[in-house]
Amino acid sequence: xxxxxxxxxxxxxxxxxxxxxxxxPTQVIIDVKAAGLCHSDVMYMxxxxxxxxxxxxxxxxxxxxxxxxxxxxxxxxxxxxxVGVCSSGVQPPLGMFTxxxxxxxxxxxxxxxxxxxxxxxxxxxxxxxxxxxxxYHAMIKAGGAKEGMKVGVIGFGGLGQIGARAAVLAGxxxxxxxxxxxAWPAAKEAGAVSCVKDAAEWVTDPRRGGDFDLIVDYAGFDxxxxxxxxxxxGGKVVQVGLGRPTFTVATNSVLGKTIEGSLGGTVAxxxxxxxxxxxxxxxxxxxxxxxxxxGEGLExxxxxxxxxxxxxxxxx
Numbered sequence: 001x002x003x004x005x006x007x008x009x010x011x012x013x014x015x016x017x018x019x020x021x022x023x024x025p026t027q028v029i030i031d032v033k034a035a036g037l038c039h040s041d042v043m044y045m046x047x048x049x050x051x052x053x054x055x056x057x058x059x060x061x062x063x064x065x066x067x068x069x070x071x072x073x074x075x076x077x078x079x080x081x082x083v084g085v086c087s088s089g090v091q092p093p094l095g096m097f098t099x100x101x102x103x104x105x106x107x108x109x110x111x112x113x114x115x116x117x118x119x120x121x122x123x124x125x126x127x128x129x130x131x132x133x134x135x136y137h138a139m140i141k142a143g144g145a146k147e148g149m150k151v152g153v154i155g156f157g158g159l160g161q162i163g164a165r166a167a168v169l170a171g172x173x174x175x176x177x178x179x180x181x182x183a184w185p186a187a188k189e190a191g192a193v194s195c196v197k198d199a200a201e202w203v204t205d206p207r208r209g210g211d212f213d214l215i216v217d218y219a220g221f222d223x224x225x226x227x228x229x230x231x232x233x234g235g236k237v238v239q240v241g242l243g244r245p246t247f248t249v250a251t252n253s254v255l256g257k258t259i260e261g262s263l264g265g266t267v268a269x270x271x272x273x274x275x276x277x278x279x280x281x282x283x284x285x286x287x288x289x290x291x292x293x294x295g296e297g298l299e300x301x302x303x304x305x306x307x308x309x310x311x312x313x314x315x316x
Contacts (some may be wrong), residue, residue, distance in 0.1 A: 003103035004294045005006035005056035006045050010194035013045065013059060013102075013295050021099065021107035028077060028110050029069035030085070035101045036062030037088060037289075037297045037310040038158070044096050053097055060294075061087040061094040063108075064116060064125035065100030065315065074110040082116040084129040084274070088264025102294050104315060106152075113272035120278045123288055123311040127158070130264075131284070131309055132273035134240060135163035135218065137265030140170060143214045143238045147171030152212045153192070154199050154227060155241055156183045158284070158309040162273070163216055163240075165190045165282050175202070175212075177223075183307060186285060199226035211232075215260075219243050228253045238262050288313050 003018045023029050041059050048057065064084040067077055072087030077083070085101070087094045089112035094100035099107070116125045138159075139145050145167040153164040156178035167174045168191030174191040176187040177199035196202065203210045203226075217227050220241025227237040228249055233256040240262050249259070276282040285308035289297050297310045 001104035002291070003058040003099070004060070005058050005305065006048050006052070007051055008055045010045060010049070012203065013298055013315060014019040014056070015295065016056065018058065018103070020105050023069050023071040023107055025071045025073040026109050027071045027107045028067045028074055028113070030063070030083065030101075030106045030108060031063040031068050031315055032063055032065040032101045032103060032106050033313070033315045034064045034122040035060045035294075035312045036127040036129070036131060037294065037301060038062060038130055039301055040130075040242070041298055042302045050095075053094065057095065057102050058099035060102030061096070062126050062130040063094070063106055064122045064129065065101075065106070068105070072112070077110050077113060080262035082122075083113040084125045084270055085118055086114060086133065086265070086267045086270055087110040087130055088133075089267065102312070113265065113273065114267045117274055117278050120274055121284060123313060124284070125274065125276045126311055127284065127286060127309050128277060129270055130275045131158045131164055132277070132282070133260070133265035133269045135159035136166050136273050137269045138216050138238050138240045138262035139166045140262055141265070141269065142262040143216055143236060145170045145172045145214055149173070149213040150211060151175070151201065152202060152215035152227065152230060154215065154223045156187045157218065157307070159240060160218040161186065161190060161284050161308065162282055164192055164217060167205060167315075168192070169276070169281055177202070180307065182267040196220070199223055199230060200228075202230040212240070217241050220247070222247070224259075225249050225253065228259065231257055233257065236260060260262040284309060286311050290314065
C-alpha cells in the first residue's frame, strides 16, 4: 500500500510503498477515507529525528474510515463500522510514535475509536478527531467556557474557528484576535462580537490590565504574554498553539491568574463534536485535496498558506 512517510533529517515527507498493517489483539484495521493535515505534522518533522522511536514514520493523526479487520480482543465494533480515531488515547500518538493515517490503511486501538454518525461527511469526521477534539476540549473542558463569560480566542485558523464557535454555543461573549483580516467575516459569522489583528489591542491601559475571564491561545507565537495581560485577576489562559518551541512570560503578570496547557482530548469530546457538526452547529471551513497532494499540502501549511483546514480524501 501507499503511505506518506517522514524519512528523517528534516526532509520533506515522501510517498512510499509499504506493507499493510496487521492488527494486534486490541486493534482494528481501518481503510482510511479522509485524513486531515495539521500544523503538528510539520512540527513532528522538525523534531522527529529526536522524538520518533523509528524511521521512516507514516504521518497523519486526523483520520476517519471504515473498519475492515478486528483483533482477537476487540469488542463493541464490527467490520463495516465507520469511525474516527482519537490520537491522544490508549495507543501512542499517531504519526509521531505509531504509524498514522496518511496511508491506505491504519491500525488503531479499538478503545480510541469514535463512532461517526450516519450523515456526517467524512472530511468533517476526520478533522473533528484532532482539530475538533483539541479545540473543543481546550475551550469547554479545560477553559470551562460558559454563559456570562468574556472569552478571547487567539488565532482563528483550523482550531480557533471551532473553539470560538463552541464558546458561542456555550453562551459566552467571544472576541477574536487574528492577523488575517480575510478570516474576520467568518469569525463574525460564527458569532464573535469583535475582531482585532493583535491580542495586545485587548488591553488599553496596561496599569489596569484586561477584563477577559478566559483566553484560549490557538497560535502560540508571541501571543501568550498578551493573553496573560488581557485576562483579569482570577482569569485563565489556556495554551494550545505551539507556534514557537519556547515562550517567556513576565513573573508579575501571572500573579492571581492561571495558565494551563491543553493537549488533545477524549473519544467523548470527539463524539460531542461529531454531534454538533451533524446538527450544523459547528461548520468549520476546510479544503479537500487528493491523497497525492498530501506532501504539497504540508508545504502549504509550513508556509502559512492555508486558511482553515486541509483534508485529504481518498479510498472512496
